[in-house]
Amino acid sequence: xxxxxxxxxxxxxKAHRVEPDQILDAAERVFAARGLQAAxxxxxxxxxxxxxxxxxxxxxxxxxxxLALLDRLLPALHQELARLSAEVERPVVERLxxxxxxxxxxxxxxxxxxxxxxxxxxxxAEGLQREIGGRLVRxxxxxxxxxRQGIEEGAIRPELEPRLGAFFLLKTFxxxxxxxxxxxxxxxxxxxxxxxxxxxxxxxxxWRGVATDPLTPLxxxxxxxxx
Amino acid sequence: xxxxxxxxxxxxxKAHRVEPDQILDAAERVFAARGLQAAxxxxxxxxxxxxxxxxxxxxxxxxxxxLALLDRLLPALHQELARLSAEVERPVVERLxxxxxxxxxxxxxxxxxxxxxxxxxxxxAEGLQREIGGRLVRxxxxxxxxxRQGIEEGAIRPELEPRLGAFFLLKTFxxxxxxxxxxxxxxxxxxxxxxxxxxxxxxxxxWRGVATDPLTPLxxxxxxxxx
DNA sequence: GGGATATTTCATCATGCGTTGAATTTCTGA
DNA sequence: TCAGAAATTCAACGCATGATGAAATATCCC
Numbered sequence: 001x002x003x004x005x006x007x008x009x010x011x012x013x014k015a016h017r018v019e020p021d022q023i024l025d026a027a028e029r030v031f032a033a034r035g036l037q038a039a040x041x042x043x044x045x046x047x048x049x050x051x052x053x054x055x056x057x058x059x060x061x062x063x064x065x066x067l068a069l070l071d072r073l074l075p076a077l078h079q080e081l082a083r084l085s086a087e088v089e090r091p092v093v094e095r096l097x098x099x100x101x102x103x104x105x106x107x108x109x110x111x112x113x114x115x116x117x118x119x120x121x122x123x124x125a126e127g128l129q130r131e132i133g134g135r136l137v138r139x140x141x142x143x144x145x146x147x148r149q150g151i152e153e154g155a156i157r158p159e160l161e162p163r164l165g166a167f168f169l170l171k172t173f174x175x176x177x178x179x180x181x182x183x184x185x186x187x188x189x190x191x192x193x194x195x196x197x198x199x200x201x202x203x204x205x206x207w208r209g210v211a212t213d214p215l216t217p218l219x220x221x222x223x224x225x226x227x
Numbered sequence: 228x229x230x231x232x233x234x235x236x237x238x239x240x241k242a243h244r245v246e247p248d249q250i251l252d253a254a255e256r257v258f259a260a261r262g263l264q265a266a267x268x269x270x271x272x273x274x275x276x277x278x279x280x281x282x283x284x285x286x287x288x289x290x291x292x293x294l295a296l297l298d299r300l301l302p303a304l305h306q307e308l309a310r311l312s313a314e315v316e317r318p319v320v321e322r323l324x325x326x327x328x329x330x331x332x333x334x335x336x337x338x339x340x341x342x343x344x345x346x347x348x349x350x351x352a353e354g355l356q357r358e359i360g361g362r363l364v365r366x367x368x369x370x371x372x373x374x375r376q377g378i379e380e381g382a383i384r385p386e387l388e389p390r391l392g393a394f395f396l397l398k399t400f401x402x403x404x405x406x407x408x409x410x411x412x413x414x415x416x417x418x419x420x421x422x423x424x425x426x427x428x429x430x431x432x433x434w435r436g437v438a439t440d441p442l443t444p445l446x447x448x449x450x451x452x453x454x
Numbered sequence: 455g456g457g458a459t460a461t462t463t464c465a466t467c468a469t470g471c472g473t474t475g476a477a478t479t480t481c482t483g484a
Numbered sequence: 485t486c487a488g489a490a491a492t493t494c495a496a497c498g499c500a501t502g503a504t505g506a507a508a509t510a511t512c513c514c
């Protein structure tokens with residue numbers, strides 16, 4: 001009976017420890033539901049059903065949390081891209097489409113992550129932007145590699161700067177993911193959002209745009225994953 | 228001699244009245260230099276060399292200021308697009324390229340405005356986003372119209388949904404404007420940014436992607452304006 | 455059992471934000 | 485000449501934010 005004041009029973013370890021991953025999950029949910037702006041440390045903590053301070057127990061700062069979020073996603077993506085990049089026997093069209101499928105599988109249902117990637121940053125996050133940019137470029141570089149291989153084997157127009165080509169492919173893909181669900185709101189009329197169709201449409205445009213021989217019909221494209 | 232306390236001479240009208248337009252200019256400068264996040268009312272006021280309160284004398288709120296910024300740009304763009312849309316005799320390729328030139332002329336040197344358009348918003352600006360989105364869609368609709376005409380006359384693939392096609396064209400254009408200058412930073416190696424080249428590259432890709440007959444060589448493309 | 459250690463919350467700080475109301479000065483027009 | 489309107493600044497409010505240090509509780513190991 002050392003404690004003189006009423007010993008509140010709220011402090012101390014819970015029955016189930018709040019894992020860092022749970023906090024990251026909560027952060028993603030907040031981002032997706034209310035946008036990056038609203039993703040204050042307190043809001044994330046509320047979503048994770050813990051105190052804001054606990055976030056600082058697991059992460060050095062809010063920026064660290066953001067990066068951790070990215071680093072939870074990117075390694076897997078990187079690895080799968082490396083695999084794709086190594087399948088030199090496979091036609092480049094197929095591999096580029098698989099690239100989109102890959103990105104879609106990893107990011108299609110993660111609007112919060114996309115928001116980070118798109119660079120909607122928090123308060124004057126200069127260092128962060130640099131850090132994020134670097135990570136993303138490393139990813140895009142792999143896609144550029146596939147394009148390079150395509151150029152070498154003559155399937156892709158040699159005028160295309162591969163890094164720029166990778167940027168076009170990925171950026172427009174991500175932006176399309178974010179646009180399509182909001183189209184109805186902007187147009188002020190009900191529009192059934194059909195993301196797979198929009199993505200296919202984008203890929204058709206893209207491939208015709210980069211291919212040396214744009215008139216060869218596309219192979220059958222395996223569908224995007226559903227969520 | 229009514230004033231009992233030392234009458235500071237700082238208040239009252241200045242020699243040259245601070246016009247609302249000057250405040251908008253200042254806002255654009257702050258956006259461009261330090262990003263939307265840093266564009267606090269105080270920062271804008273400092274750039275405009277006036278007090279923050281004066282901004283509220285001219286504008287109802289910060290959001291109003293943002294919209295005023297857009298409304299200073301969009302009408303001119305809208306009108307020029309309408310003109311382009313009416314030149315039905317002119318080949319669609321040319322008109323689409325002119326569209327990009329138009330956007331480039333109006334927004335190429337206005338990174339701040341692009342930031343607003345891209346939706347990097349301030350604190351929980353839900354209403355704003357809606358308002359901005361509506362204005363932009365009206366603009367994109369004009370480009371979609373050109374695409375529709377192209378489909379009717381058989382120059383553009385009929386599978387292309389015109390609104391989506393307009394989105395692809397404009398969005399990637401804007402994103403390219405913002406990417407190219409930063410590429411060197413991300414790649415950690417000096418890269419001479421060549422925006423016109425990147426934009427041309429994009430347009431070549433795009434036109435091949437949407438044209439019914441992608442192999443017809445592009446006409447000579449008038450250069451983008453220099454800044 | 456008891457001390458070290460890990461986990462959690464509480465209370466608080468300083469800061470910056472958007473905004474407002476009042477005070478002050480200059481300009482205008484009757 | 486003088487009243488009122490216009491333009492400008494000052495001082496402050498309330499609030500949300502990122503972050504910190506200390507306190508409290510649970511768990512584990514010897």
